[in-house]
Amino acid sequence: MRSSVSNNNVRTILLVGASRGLGHAMAAEFLKRGWNIIGTVRGTARTELHDLADEHNGRVEIASLDITQPDEIEALHGRLSGRSVDMLFVNAGTANNNREETIAQVSTEEFVRVMITNALSPMRVIEGLQGLVPSDGLIGVMSSGQGSISNNEKGGHEVYRGTKAALNMHMRSYAARHAEDPRALVLMAPGWIRTALGGPKAPFSLEETVPKIVSTLLSHQGKPGLQYVDREGKTVPW
Numbered sequence: 001m002r003s004s005v006s007n008n009n010v011r012t013i014l015l016v017g018a019s020r021g022l023g024h025a026m027a028a029e030f031l032k033r034g035w036n037i038i039g040t041v042r043g044t045a046r047t048e049l050h051d052l053a054d055e056h057n058g059r060v061e062i063a064s065l066d067i068t069q070p071d072e073i074e075a076l077h078g079r080l081s082g083r084s085v086d087m088l089f090v091n092a093g094t095a096n097n098n099r100e101e102t103i104a105q106v107s108t109e110e111f112v113r114v115m116i117t118n119a120l121s122p123m124r125v126i127e128g129l130q131g132l133v134p135s136d137g138l139i140g141v142m143s144s145g146q147g148s149i150s151n152n153e154k155g156g157h158e159v160y161r162g163t164k165a166a167l168n169m170h171m172r173s174y175a176a177r178h179a180e181d182p183r184a185l186v187l188m189a190p191g192w193i194r195t196a197l198g199g200p201k202a203p204f205s206l207e208e209t210v211p212k213i214v215s216t217l218l219s220h221q222g223k224p225g226l227q228y229v230d231r232e233g234k235t236v237p238w
């Protein structure tokens with residue numbers, strides 16, 4: 001851990017995958033809204049989150065987590081034991097290197113890599129760290145509109161779509177298993193946004209989308225049960 005987020009009256013988000021892109025921009029937006037951040041990055045290299053931590057003295061705590069490594073999830077749980085966070089949000093995700101390859105073309109190795117990162121690992125993080133979130137808290141995960149089965153009428157991005165659809169299904173199973181849980185559960189479809197993953201052709205910037213993503217998450221606090229929503233808060237068809 002880099003430093004300690006100390007003020008107990010300030011709300012805290014544990015944001016998993018906050019080194020760059022959407023996760024980093026979400027961290028900056030939550031800071032603007034008065035929240036403190038526990039943000040995770042992979043490894044020990046300096047990231048954009050470290051710059052944010054330097055600019056916000058004592059309000060950003062940085063922890064190391066590769067979500068595909070169960071021992072790292074366990075270690076983070078150990079380090080945070082005895083503490084609670086108002087929101088746990090798993091943003092970390094990836095895409096196959098050749099986005100346009102079909103399910104017929106993708107190598108088994110690449111399919112497994114993307115599926116483990118986007119579907120299995122976020123669920124392992126949620127299963128491993130959900131105990132940090134109190135009954136009025138929120139557990140969220142970054143899905144995608146491309147994870148919608150019923151909206152998939154044009155195809156494309158077959159591998160990535162499959163991983164986010166699998167993530168959605170696993171969250172529904174989690175919600176069913178925790179049917180009496182009063183916590184809010186959110187699958188976020190943020191829209192197509194210019195990041196390393198979204199690429200330069202994406203129609204939306206981080207600046208015009210991330211404040212909406214954060215507002216929608218905040219609006220779901222205190223609402224039990226699982227919702228699959230876009231950044232405007234509109235329900236996405238499963």
Ligand SMILES: NC(=O)c1ccc[n+]([C@@H]2O[C@H](COP(=O)([O-])OP(=O)(O)OC[C@H]3O[C@@H](n4cnc5c(N)ncnc54)[C@H](OP(=O)(O)O)[C@@H]3O)[C@@H](O)[C@H]2O)c1
Binds near residue numbers: 017042068
């Ligand atoms: N951009 C879009 O248009 C769009 C649309 C829908 C959904 N999404 C979803 O939004 C999330 C963020 O995407 P982005 O666009 O911001 O992409 P990005 O700029 O490529 O950032 C990906 C983030 O995920 C982290 N990450 C990847 N694999 C990880 C792992 N195994 N363990 C821990 N962290 C890992 C990366 O950390 P490192 O810096 O260590 O690599 C980075 O912080 C993803 O889940 C993505 O699927 C994006």
